[in-house]
Amino acid sequence: MVVESATPLQFEGEEHVQVYDSSEWAERGFCSRCGTHLFYRLKQGGFYAVPVGLLDNQDNWTFSLQVFIEEKPAFYCFANDTQTLTGKELVAQFSAE
Known part of the structure; x- marks a missing residue:
């Protein structure tokens, strides 16, 4: 389950965020310390998919x-x-x- 976002994301501990070039049009972000999947994003167009479990407020989705x-x-x-x-x-x- 993911939440879509059109704006760049900010993470606590951002120095540990690494990005993998997963296709011609998209990248995947993960934590270099624990390996947690953080996001999927398009290289063009401002689309981010964030696992809903990473977010603090999960009530209004x-x-x-x-x-x-x-x-x-x-x-x-x-x-x-x-x-x-x-x-x-x-x-x-x-x-x-």
């Missing part, structure tokens, strides 16, 4: 999108309706930018 839906195990189901995207649809959105 709306669960609205599931991606890679074709890879979802049959036993895995959420009660609320959301928008869904296949992996191919998601990648097409990023590579079109």
Whole structure:
């Protein structure tokens, strides 16, 4: 579960944040001390995906999108309706930018 952000992030202990070039259009951030995944961001366009568990205030989020839906195990189901995207649809959105 991630929260989207259009602005750069600030982390306590930022000197330990490292970035991995994970694709042509995106990077992943992690802590160099413990290995915790911190974010996924687009190289262009100002999009950050932050694991919701890293944030202090988790009360006012709306669960609205599931991606890679074709890879979802049959036993895995959420009660609320959301928008869904296949992996191919998601990648097409990023590579079109």
